[in-house]
């Protein structure tokens with residue numbers, strides 16, 4: 167059992183938590199962990215925001231059954247049965263020059279440690295964050311602490327309206343080409359960013375968002391095609407050169423379990439409703 | 448007076464009816480009752496030269512007549528102790544060993560290994576007896592106090608909690624060493640946990656064996672990905688020796704059309720269902736979606752386990768194998784079970800392409816028929832294509848159960864490997880780095896549970912020796 171030392175809601179849809187997990191101490195920027203609230207729970211990959219003296223911090227956006235389970239159950243009992251990690255290949259931290267981070271929704275969590283480390287080794291770091299709604303906008307203050315500039319948009323217009331493509335175009339117009347773009351959070355949005363970067367001749371690193379199961383390279387569910395070769399997001403990734411990723415392959419496989427995810431969420435919501443009624447009696 | 452030899456009246460384990468057993472994942476072979484076990488034990492001839500027969504056929508050399516004799520004497524605890532002198536997990540091996548190619552295949556009633564000719568009977572049900580003894584001890588609740596040497600002060604890290612790592616940890620702990628097992632997944636057992644369906648191996652049994660290790664003082668660290676959480680080199684620094692037993696569990700695809708939606712590696716399907724219990728979806732949150740009809744490519748253990756799984760998920764199940772049943776490495780009786788359960792098995796059928804629709808979803812598996820031709824290097828007749836035999840098996844999903852490959856995550860760039868990516872060792876299980884030993888599937892690329900166990904135990908002996916002498920003889924090459 168791993169203790170959750172601290173949990174705090176940022177918006178109705180997102181929270182940060184700090185867990186006691188000494189084995190995550192060696193985590194490098196770009197790595198993730200796998201969390202199962204109970205041993206029966208789904209295995210949820212989460213980027214490591216930062217390591218702390220006792221473990222690590224995570225930002226979790228509630229999207230479906232398993233992230234909701236974390237949110238609800240951790241309020242009842244701040245414990246996690248299993249945490250695996252750090253997993254994945256660390257991001258290469260060096261002086262690139264001017265770096266632009268582009269995140270969609272929870273993708274911010276995946277960029278956070280990278281941006282911080284890049285800033286620390288002399289890069290000039292800027293960030294563009296796009297949320298679906300205001301509820302997907304969080305941690306902007308912390309982001310600003312290591313960025314030259316931060317711009318935040320939402321797709322529904324609850325803040326300044328826009329999307330990653332618009333944000334990136336505006337950035338290029340006003341600030342010129344960065345030496346490196348790093349993007350995460352949504353395959354579709356990242357693929358648009360990569361397209362634009364390719365046209366402009368900008369180097370881009372992207373996180374692939376795949377289903378993950380064992381996360382040690384056994385099951386192949388996380389397979390992606392990179393430069394015509396099969397790679398595994400869990401052990402060879404999750405970061406790859408954006409221009410080398412075959413995005414169509416990735417996009418075709420990203421919704422395989424859509425129907426089941428809906429079903430699982432409905433089932434869980436019903437259960438929560440039953441529990442609520444019972445506790446009222 | 449000579450005892451009457453009971454050639455043919457082999458007792459069968461009671462089984463749940465096929466129509467009933469496909470409805471759930473509970474174990475379908477119910478095991479011998481004490482009476483059946485006793486009667487079966489009496490069939491054994493207690494051959495003086497059993498060393499040349501059944502014992503030789505068993506990769507871990509269980510004293511078979513020795514433990515069967517104890518059964519006939521009514522001393523089941525004695526029988527258990529006899530078995531665990533060599534095979535530490537009787538309930539597991541009794542269930543999963545391919546006995547007809549091992550112990551039972553060398554029983555004198557069935558095959559005279561000394562004269563190398565077929566005998567006229569059926570072998571003693573060695574596997575079922577071993578299972579009976581193991582189960583008896585577990586179910587009766589008898590707590591065996593296992594002897595343990597005084598603490599040596601030496602510390603050993605075991606990487607990977609599959610059968611090989613567990614067996615090694617057991618022996619090292621008994622020899623008084625402090626043993627820490629590092630496992631990436633949330634539970635111990637390796638392929639026995641995430642691969643083999645509970646219908647063949649109830650999870651309670653693995654849990655029981657893990658508890659046995661824990662009570663010997665073995666500590667388990669789950670969620671540790673060696674190669675990421677901690678490197679093998681670091682472990683070598685932190686411990687007096689390391690045993691690497693990470694298996695060779697990476698799935699394999701490889702056919703035109705394997706990018707389509709509905710194509711799975713066997714390991715994915717089995718992990719979803721057997722480790723994450725997707726058969727209880729949506730009560731269990733991890734899903735599996737194979738559509739209504741599934742085609743499974745392969746003819747070994749893995750293919751059988753996928754078929755057992757998909758039948759229990761209620762699917763029309765096709766197994767497609769390019770060779771014949773005789774060349775399959777799975778337990779032969781499993782094929783009969785699958786047929787009873789309604790699987791359609793296509794022998795001598797070579798898949799050539801996964802077919803998809805415009806949405807990129809699987810709609811079928813294109814195959815050709817094969818026939819047996821001239822023998823190949825291994826002496827097995829080589830299957831050759833039958834002209835104009837192309838046909839399509841309609842299906843919604845295709846599972847590749849064509850064997851596993853090495854997963855170098857833990858040892859990449861640290862240990863010398865073979866050209867198959869497995870770890871190179873000498874006859875003492877030593878690798879190219881002093882202090883690091885390796886065994887099980889990680890050195891042989893995929894074998895059996897019992898052979899992995901055997902490696903673990905032999906390696907424990909050499910590790911113990913190394914801890915005392917610090918002699919290292921690996922020379923590579």
Ligand SMILES: Cc1cc2nc3c(=O)[nH]c(=O)nc-3n(C[C@H](O)[C@H](O)[C@H](O)COP(=O)(O)OP(=O)(O)OC[C@H]3O[C@@H](n4cnc5c(N)ncnc54)[C@H](O)[C@@H]3O)c2cc1C
Nearest residue numbers: 211212213225226227230231232233272275376377378427
């Ligand atoms: C390397 C990596 C790092 C991530 N880091 C973070 C993070 O720091 N913070 C955060 O909030 N989210 C992160 N995610 C996404 C997070 O894992 C998913 O949102 C979560 O698994 C969804 O589970 P669910 O049951 O709540 O939703 P579901 O209803 O199951 O799914 C919602 C969506 O999430 C995706 N998804 C489902 N299961 C998985 C899975 N096992 N792996 C990846 N995607 C999945 C699906 O595409 C689906 O459309 C990360 C994903 C990856 C691959």
Ligand SMILES: Cc1cc2nc3c(=O)[nH]c(=O)nc-3n(C[C@H](O)[C@H](O)[C@H](O)COP(=O)(O)OP(=O)(O)OC[C@H]3O[C@@H](n4cnc5c(N)ncnc54)[C@H](O)[C@@H]3O)c2cc1C
Nearest residue numbers: 607609610611631637638642673694748887888894895896
């Ligand atoms: C589907 C299937 C069915 C089978 N059925 C049978 C059968 O009926 N009978 C039989 O005799 N044999 C069977 N086999 C073969 C048998 O299971 C294997 O030979 C045996 O399990 C190998 O044991 P092992 O301990 O070497 O490795 P494994 O069982 O593969 O265990 C390796 C362990 O190491 C862990 N690991 C891997 N990488 C890392 C890492 N980097 N860090 C930490 N931990 C790691 C894994 O999670 C796993 O728990 C089957 C194999 C498969 C795939």
Ligand code: SF4
Nearest residue numbers: 505540544549550574
């Ligand atoms: S360990 Fe396996 S092969 Fe050996 S006697 Fe037991 S069942 Fe037979």
Ligand code: SF4
Nearest residue numbers: 491492494501554555
């Ligand atoms: S060969 Fe058969 S009959 Fe002889 S000891 Fe072994 S099990 Fe008994």
Ligand code: FES
Nearest residue numbers: 379381385386400
């Ligand atoms: S998650 Fe199974 S291979 Fe990557």
